[in-house]
């Protein structure tokens with residue numbers, strides 16, 4: 001006879017019973033699939049550093065999205081990747097000009113999918129500035145306030161084209177307020193803002209910068225993105241964004257910042273997104289391709305970690321494969 005009354009293992013023998021008592025569950029409706037949009041409608045390019053992810057023109061993208069919808073992915077986050085031949089400027093004005101890339105793609109996808117698809121757009125200047133920084137340069141620095149009007153114009157262009165959610169990722173102070181006011185002035189009072197509220201300066205964005213051709217031409221992003229040593233500061237950033245009118249908060253990257261995710265979850269009642277960024281994806285892919293880890297096991301472990309830590313929305317390049325291969 002055993003004198004052990006409490007045996008946690010009792011609930012671990014039958015896989016169905018484990019499912020029954022599982023605390024964190026994933027649902028395809030919480031996934032957001034990121035996409036890199038090219039100018040030429042039919043063009044498709046592989047991204048070396050991100051196996052399984054492509055840059056696509058809007059016609060190719062529409063087919064991809066249609067297949068993803070069939071898998072249950074109802075939300076996308078769009079990044080524009082302008083052609084090498086397209087001019088870039090110091091202030092990123094091509095992001096909102098006459099024939100700007102993302103507004104055109106949004107309008108086309110909205111015509112095709114309507115309310116069957118939630119179209120979120122990344123609002124940031126770095127893919128459109130000649131220097132690759134997320135704001136304008138003055139006296140050798142990324143200048144805060146002069147950047148706001150350009151970000152606001154970009155957000156308005158996206159929302160006017162039909163974006164369901166605009167998502168500023170630049171980390172300038174006051175950009176949520178500037179965008180909210182510009183949207184409201186344009187009559188776009190019902191377009192929500194998902195703020196990249198707690199976005200850290202991170203080496204994990206490496207593959208993305210190859211994908212989006214958005215690497216800074218000099219220096220780094222540490223004068224605007226957060227310092228990875230800080231957590232209390234993340235609470236301040238989230239608080240400011242809520243005060244400025246943000247509708248959805250975000251922590252980015254995910255895995256190295258699960259403590260921040262849990263902290264923001266505990267402190268805020270607004271919907272909370274996590275961005276499982278490019279480097280996190282590519283590390284799993286690279287190790288799996290070498291046979292060093294089991295891709296399904298590790299991917300699901302990571303996705304469950306985001307949910308367990310409190311994310312409502314998971315932006316992840318793994319979404320398609322996870323659903324297509326029945327990992328959920």
Ligand code: PBG
Nearest residue numbers: 124126169204205208277278279
């Ligand atoms: C643009 C932006 C970046 C990411 C999302 N929006 C790159 C950066 O800040 O350098 C990173 C996404 C990823 O790595 O998957 N500012």
Ligand code: ZN
Nearest residue numbers: 124125126134
């Ligand atoms: Zn940027």
